[in-house]
Amino acid sequence: MADSRPTVLLVDDEPLSLETMTRILDERFDVRSALDAEQAERILTEEWVQVVVSDQRMPGTTGVELLAIVRERWPDVVRIIISGYTDAEDIIDGINRAGIYQYITKPWHPENLLLTLDNACRLYQLQRENERLALENRMSAASLERRLSQQRKQVRRNFRLDAVVRGPNSPLHAVCDQLARVAPYDIPVLLTGESGTGKELFARALHYNSLRAERPFVAENCGALPDQLLESELFGHRRGAFTGAVADRVGLFEQADGGTIFLDEIGDVSPAFQVKLLRVLQEGEIRPLGTNQSRRIDVRVVAATNRDLDQAMADGCFRPDLYYRLAGVTLQLPPLRERPMDIAPLCERLIENTAAAFGIAQPELTEAALAQLEHYPWPGNVRELANEIQRLLVLGNGRPRLGVDELSPRIRGASAGEAGMVPPNASSCAAQDEVTVTAAALSLKDRVEQLERQILCETLEQCGWNKSRAAQMLDLSRVGLNKKLERYRLKQTAG
Numbered sequence: 001m002a003d004s005r006p007t008v009l010l011v012d013d014e015p016l017s018l019e020t021m022t023r024i025l026d027e028r029f030d031v032r033s034a035l036d037a038e039q040a041e042r043i044l045t046e047e048w049v050q051v052v053v054s055d056q057r058m059p060g061t062t063g064v065e066l067l068a069i070v071r072e073r074w075p076d077v078v079r080i081i082i083s084g085y086t087d088a089e090d091i092i093d094g095i096n097r098a099g100i101y102q103y104i105t106k107p108w109h110p111e112n113l114l115l116t117l118d119n120a121c122r123l124y125q126l127q128r129e130n131e132r133l134a135l136e137n138r139m140s141a142a143s144l145e146r147r148l149s150q151q152r153k154q155v156r157r158n159f160r161l162d163a164v165v166r167g168p169n170s171p172l173h174a175v176c177d178q179l180a181r182v183a184p185y186d187i188p189v190l191l192t193g194e195s196g197t198g199k200e201l202f203a204r205a206l207h208y209n210s211l212r213a214e215r216p217f218v219a220e221n222c223g224a225l226p227d228q229l230l231e232s233e234l235f236g237h238r239r240g241a242f243t244g245a246v247a248d249r250v251g252l253f254e255q256a257d258g259g260t261i262f263l264d265e266i267g268d269v270s271p272a273f274q275v276k277l278l279r280v281l282q283e284g285e286i287r288p289l290g291t292n293q294s295r296r297i298d299v300r301v302v303a304a305t306n307r308d309l310d311q312a313m314a315d316g317c318f319r320p321d322l323y324y325r326l327a328g329v330t331l332q333l334p335p336l337r338e339r340p341m342d343i344a345p346l347c348e349r350l351i352e353n354t355a356a357a358f359g360i361a362q363p364e365l366t367e368a369a370l371a372q373l374e375h376y377p378w379p380g381n382v383r384e385l386a387n388e389i390q391r392l393l394v395l396g397n398g399r400p401r402l403g404v405d406e407l408s409p410r411i412r413g414a415s416a417g418e419a420g421m422v423p424p425n426a427s428s429c430a431a432q433d434e435v436t437v438t439a440a441a442l443s444l445k446d447r448v449e450q451l452e453r454q455i456l457c458e459t460l461e462q463c464g465w466n467k468s469r470a471a472q473m474l475d476l477s478r479v480g481l482n483k484k485l486e487r488y489r490l491k492q493t494a495g
C-alpha cells in the first residue's frame with residue numbers, strides 16, 4: 001500500500017479508558033498505550049509516534065507536564081489532552097507550557113475523538129510537508145536534483161532485471177526477455193503465478209524498465225479490502241462521501257499519474273467492483289466517490305493474480321471483458337519447485353543480503369543442505385525460501401558452514417516425492433478457541449477481522465513465526481503485531 005497508518009499514543013492510568021479508546025481508534029490508527037509518563041517516554045523513544053493523547057490527571061504528574069516534555073524532546077508530535085474539567089486558565093496554561101493542539105472534554109463522543117485525531121494527523125503531515133519544503137528551499141536546486149537523481153538510480157538498480165535471480169536454463173530467462181520486450185510499450189500486463197513467485201518484483205522491474213520509470217509506481221492489494229474501501233483507495237473520495245470520510249482523499253490512480261499502478265490479487269475482486277474497474281480502464285477516467293466530476297488519468301496498469309482466471313471466467317466469477325483489458329500480455333511465473341536450478345543462486349543472493357542486513361559473516365551451505373533445499377516443494381515459493389535462509393542464519397549462530405541438521409524440520413524431512421503434497425492452506429497457527437462460522441452469517445466487521453486473522457496466520461507461517469520479520473512484512477511495529485496476536489488470541493502450535 002502507498003499509505004501507512006498513523007501511530008497514536010494514548011496515555012492514561014485507567015486501563016479501562018485505554019481499552020475503550022483503543023477499540024474505537026484501532027480501525028484507523030496504529031494505537032500504542034501507556035499507563036504512565038515513564039512508559040509513554042519509552043514508547044516515544046522507540047517508535048515513530050505522530051500524535052499523543054494524554055489524560056490530564058495521572059498519579060505523580062499531569063498530562064500538561066508530560067506533554068511539555070514531549071514538546072521539548074519530540075516537537076513534531078501533535079499533543080492532545082483529555083480532561084474531565086477544564087477552564088479557560090487550564091487551557092491557556094496548556095497552550096503556553098505544552099503547545100496543546102486540542103482539549104477533549106469528558107465524556108467524549110467516539111466520532112469527535114476520531115475527527116480530532118484525523119485533524120491532528122493532518123496537522124502532523126502538514127508540519128512535515130512544511131519542513132520538507134523549507135529544507136528543499138535551503139538546498140540549491142542543483143544539489144536537490146543531484147540527490148533525487150541518485151535516489152532514482154538506486155531504486156532503478158534495485159529493480160533492474162538483474163535483481164531477478166535465476167540459474168542457468170531457468171524458465172525465468174524467457175520471462176525476463178518477454179518483460180524487457182513489452183516494458184517500453186504502454187500495454188497492460190498481467191502477471192500470474194503462485195504467491196511468493198516474484199509477481200511484485202517483476203511488476204516493479206517492468207515499471208523501472210519502462211519510459212515511465214521517473215514517475216510513481218503505486219501498488220495495491222485488491223484482495224484485502226471490501227469494495228467501498230477499495231473504491232476509495234483506488235479512485236479517491238470527497239469529504240463526507242461516506243461515514244468516516246472526514247477529508248478528501250486522492251486515489252492511487254491519481255497518485256500514479258504518468259506512472260504505473262500495480263493491482264495485486266486482481267482475481268479476488270468482487271463482480272460489482274470488476275464493473276467499476278472495467279469502466280475506468282475503458283474510459284481512462286476516474287470519478288472519486290462523492291463527486292460527479294471525472295478526471296482523466298494516464299496510468300499503465302499491471303495486474304497480478306495467483307488464481308486461475310481462465311477457470312474463474314468459465315465459472316462466471318471473472319468478467320472476460322475485464323480480463324482482456326488487463327491481459328494485453330500475460331507473463332506466467334513458474335513456481336519455485338519447477339525451477340530447482342534457481343535455488344542455489346537464490347540462496348547465495350539471500351545469504352549475502354541477509355548477512356549484510358544482520359551485520360554477520362556469510363556462512364556457506366553444505367552440498368547436502370543445498371540438495372535438500374532443491375528437493376523441498378516450496379509451497380510459499382521464494383518468500384518461504386527467504387524466510388528459511390533468515391532462520392538458518394539466525395539459528396546458525398555464526399557457524400561458517402550450515403548443514404542439513406540446521407534446516408527447519410519440515411524441510412529436513414521432505415523427500416522429492418513430496419512435491420505438491422503440502423496443502424496450500426495448511427496452518428500451524430491456532431486460536432485458543434477456534435470457532436468456524438460461514439462468511440455469509442458474519443457482519444462486514446467480522447469478515448474483515450476474519451480476513452485480518454487469516455493474513456496474520458499466513459504471514460507468521462511464512463516467517464516461521466519470526467515476529468519481527470512478520471511485523472516488517474505487514475508494515476506493523478512489533479508491539480502492534482503482538483497486540484493483534486493477543487486480540488485474536490493467536491499462538492503457534494507445536495510442530
Ligand SMILES: Nc1ncnc2c1ncn2[C@@H]1O[C@H](COP(=O)(O)OP(=O)(O)OP(=O)(O)O)[C@@H](O)[C@H]1O
Binds near residue numbers: 166193194198306
Ligand atoms: N527471482 C527472484 N529473485 C530475487 N528475489 C525474488 C525472486 N522472486 C521472488 N523474489 C523475492 O521474494 C519475495 C516475494 O516476491 P513477491 O512479493 O514479488 O511475490 P508475489 O508473487 O508478488 O507474492 P504474492 O502473490 O504473495 O503477493 C520478495 O522479497 C521478492 O523480492
